[in-house]
Amino acid sequence: MSNPIRKLLGQTAIYGLSSIVGRLLNYLLVPLYTQVFAHPSHYGVVSELYAWVAFLIVFLSFGMETAFFRFLQESDDKEKVFLNGFLTVIGVNLIFFVSLLFFNQQIADLMLFSEHNEYIILLGAIVCIDAITTLPLAKLRADERALRFASIQFTSIGVNIALNLFLMLYLFDPLRPEEGVLFILFANLIASLVKPLMLYKDFLTIRLKFDFILAKKMLWYAFPLVIAGFAGIINETLDRILIKHVIFDASDPTSLMTAETQVGIYSACYKLAMLVTILLQAYRYAAEPFFFAQMKYEEKNKVYIKVMNFFVGMVCLVFLLVSLNIDIFKHFIRNEAYWDGLPVVPILLIANVFLGIYYNQSIWYKLSGKTKFGAYIALGGATLTIVINLLFIPVYGFYASAWATLIVYGFQMVVSYFLGQRYYPIKYNLKKFFLYFGLAVGIFIFTRWVAIPDPYIRLGIHNLLILVYVLVVYTLEKATFKISA
Numbered sequence: 148m149s150n151p152i153r154k155l156l157g158q159t160a161i162y163g164l165s166s167i168v169g170r171l172l173n174y175l176l177v178p179l180y181t182q183v184f185a186h187p188s189h190y191g192v193v194s195e196l197y198a199w200v201a202f203l204i205v206f207l208s209f210g211m212e213t214a215f216f217r218f219l220q221e222s223d224d225k226e227k228v229f230l231n232g233f234l235t236v237i238g239v240n241l242i243f244f245v246s247l248l249f250f251n252q253q254i255a256d257l258m259l260f261s262e263h264n265e266y267i268i269l270l271g272a273i274v275c276i277d278a279i280t281t282l283p284l285a286k287l288r289a290d291e292r293a294l295r296f297a298s299i300q301f302t303s304i305g306v307n308i309a310l311n312l313f314l315m316l317y318l319f320d321p322l323r324p325e326e327g328v329l330f331i332l333f334a335n336l337i338a339s340l341v342k343p344l345m346l347y348k349d350f351l352t353i354r355l356k357f358d359f360i361l362a363k364k365m366l367w368y369a370f371p372l373v374i375a376g377f378a379g380i381i382n383e384t385l386d387r388i389l390i391k392h393v394i395f396d397a398s399d400p401t402s403l404m405t406a407e408t409q410v411g412i413y414s415a416c417y418k419l420a421m422l423v424t425i426l427l428q429a430y431r432y433a434a435e436p437f438f439f440a441q442m443k444y445e446e447k448n449k450v451y452i453k454v455m456n457f458f459v460g461m462v463c464l465v466f467l468l469v470s471l472n473i474d475i476f477k478h479f480i481r482n483e484a485y486w487d488g489l490p491v492v493p494i495l496l497i498a499n500v501f502l503g504i505y506y507n508q509s510i511w512y513k514l515s516g517k518t519k520f521g522a523y524i525a526l527g528g529a530t531l532t533i534v535i536n537l538l539f540i541p542v543y544g545f546y547a548s549a550w551a552t553l554i555v556y557g558f559q560m561v562v563s564y565f566l567g568q569r570y571y572p573i574k575y576n577l578k579k580f581f582l583y584f585g586l587a588v589g590i591f592i593f594t595r596w597v598a599i600p601d602p603y604i605r606l607g608i609h610n611l612l613i614l615v616y617v618l619v620v621y622t623l624e625k626a627t628f629k630i631s632a
Contacts, residue, residue: 174418174425174479175308176308176311177415177418177479177480178479178481179311179312179315179316179481180193180315180331181415181480181482181485182481182482183315183319183321183327184321184324184327184411184482185321185482185484186324186404186408186411187408187411187415187482187484187485188404188405188407188408188410189324189407189411190414190415190485191406191407191408191409191410191411191412191414192328192407192410192411193328194387194410194411194414194415195258195387195388195391195407195410196266196270196328196332198384198385198387198388199258199270199388200270200273200274201380201383201384202377202380202381202384203243203270203274203278204274204277204278205373205376205379205380206243207236207240207243207274207275207278208236208278208281209235209236209239209369209373210368210369210370210372210373210376211232211233211235211236211281211282211365211369212232212281212282212285213369213372213513214232214365214366214369214372215228215229215232215282215285215286215365216285216289217368217513218361218364218365219289225289227358227361228361228365229282229286230354230356230357231357231358231361231362231365232282232365233282233283234362235362235365235366236278236279236281236282237279239278240275240278240279243271243275244272244275247267247268247271248268251264251267251268251271252264254267255267259391259403263325263328265329266328266329266332269329269332269336270332272336272339273332273335273339276336276339276342277339277342279343280339280342280343280346282349283343283346283349283350284296284299284300284346286349287299298345299341299342299345299346300342302341302345303342304338306334306337306338306341307334307335307337310333310334310337310338311330311331311334314330314331314333314334315327315330315331318330368516371518371519371521371522372513372518372521372522374522374525374526375518375521375522375524375525376525377525378522378525378526378528378529379525379528379529381525381528381529381532381533382525382529382532382552382555382556382559383502383552385529385532385533385536386413386532386536386545386548386551387410387414387548389533389536389537389540389548390406390409390410390413390536390540390544390545390548391403391406391407391409393536393537393540393541394406394409394540394544410545411485412484412485412487412488412545413488413491413545413548413549415480415485416485416488416489416491416495417491417495418479418480419469419473419476419477419479419480419489419492419495420469420491420494420496420498420499421495421499422465422468422469422496423465423466423469423496423499423500423502423503424499424503426461426462426465426503427499427502427503427506448573448574451510451573452573452574452575452576454507455504455507455508455575455576455580456579456580456623456624457624458503458504458507459500459504459579459580459583459584460579460583460620460623460624461620462499462500462503463500463583463584463586463587463616464587464613464616464620466496466497466500466587466591467587467590467591467612467613467616469492469496470493470496470591471590471610471612471613472606472609472610473489473492473493474602474605474606475606476492477489488545490546491545491546491549493591494549494550494552494553495549495552497553497588498549498552498553498555498556498557499556501553501556501557501559501560502556502559502560504560505556505559505560505563508560508563508564508567508575509521511563511566511567511570511571511573512566512567512570512571515570515571517570517571520563520566520570524559524562524563524566525559527558527559527562528555528556528558531551531554531555531558532551532552532555535547535550535551535554535555536548536551539551579623582619583619583620586616586619590612590613590615590616593612594608594609
């Protein structure tokens with residue numbers, strides 16, 4: 148048997164072309180937005196709207212992506228599994244969008260966008276299109292058509308970037324910031340439409356042949372994942388929504404701009420911490436079908452352990468690269484008005500390291516079918532997120548949100564580990580985890596204790612320490628790629 152970890156890395160590299168490179172290209176829009184939106188409050192509006200997108204995508208895709216991968220392993224009729232999941236997602240989205248057309252003004256009022264209900268309609272159209280295309284894209288992944296998947300994602304991203312550059316640089320009037328928000332949403336809508344156009348064959352071959360028994364099984368399997376995903380998005384993005392709504396005071400007309408300014412600063416700096424998440428996104432595209440495919444092999448747990456060791460080493464490396472080179476990365480945010488939030492970047496980077504480890508661990512409840520535990524863990528994290536943010540945002544502003552993120556992801560990682568050891572034991576190498584994580588954090592703390600005034604010497608020493616870390620990980624992990632599982 149060929150080395151499965153090599154195969155996973157190969158698939159991750161291809162998906163990374165559309166995910167890592169694609170997301171990095173999208174990240175080029177952050178300097179654009181922070182430059183054209185002179186005041187952080189305007190970027191705060193955009194950030195909040197896209198926080199809502201994250202919520203809706205989880206709900207509207209309804210966990211069918213993971214259910215599709217799971218039931219694909221048990222069925223001889225793969226087309227039937229795909230069709231049931233696809234029709235379910237289409238039905239959910241039709242109901243949602245029709246409801247949105249009737250109640251968009253009421254929703255806009257609740258979101259404090261009373262004068263811009265058009266934001267709500269455009270946002271709804273974007274998330275419905277994206278949710279409906281999740282199953283055809285998942286089918287490409289299951290068929291290991293990574294290049295086709297990458298081409299679709301790249302085309303959509305390219306259209307989005309091109310339209311943003313044209314609209315924001317040539318047509319946008321800085322005196323009308325709401326116009327810029329509409330341009331961004333419009334560009335995203337056109338880019339989202341690219342995906343169903345390129346996947347038109349899946350839509351043309353839809354047959355209204357629905358297996359209710361199979362659909363019920365898929366829904367039963369997916370429902371806890373929806374709860375877990377929804378709660379997970381609370382942990383990932385609710386802070387941007389809560390910052391605005393907690394700081395806003397209806398009796399103070401200026402408080403809305405103050406609140407949106409805090410959201411804008413926090414969101415721009417959060418983008419720097421999300422470089423870990425970009426790596427995680429590409430990894431997850433390849434890892435989920437890969438892990439399910441390993442179910443039939445006797446020594447599957449050895450593969451999971453090796454993957455975890457390498458993964459922890461890599462995400463801790465990203466933490467060091469960004470946090471020790473923050474003097475370089477901060478220029479990614481073109482407007483110094485946003486730099487007040489830079490101290491939260493290392494906190495959020497560590498939080499995202501914990502999140503990545505948790506995602507890697509979460510395979511235990513997906514493989515064992517005990518998806519309810521994913522929901523329990525995420526709901527516990529969501530409760531913590533809400534409580535910490537509500538209690539401390541009024542005192543500490545967005546710093547409270549950063550620490551809440553770290554605490555919650557750490558909580559989820561630890562709880563998932565102990566539950567996994569009870570219900571689906573995988574004997575992860577904890578010594579390597581503490582070595583890699585401890586070394587990375589130790590290097591970071593050391594650089595904060597030792598003050599080096601000269602910026603060039605400081606960067607040189609910081610990157611020399613990063614090289615030391617890389618050599619340690621490489622020395623301990625190089626055997627992983629020589630030994631077949």
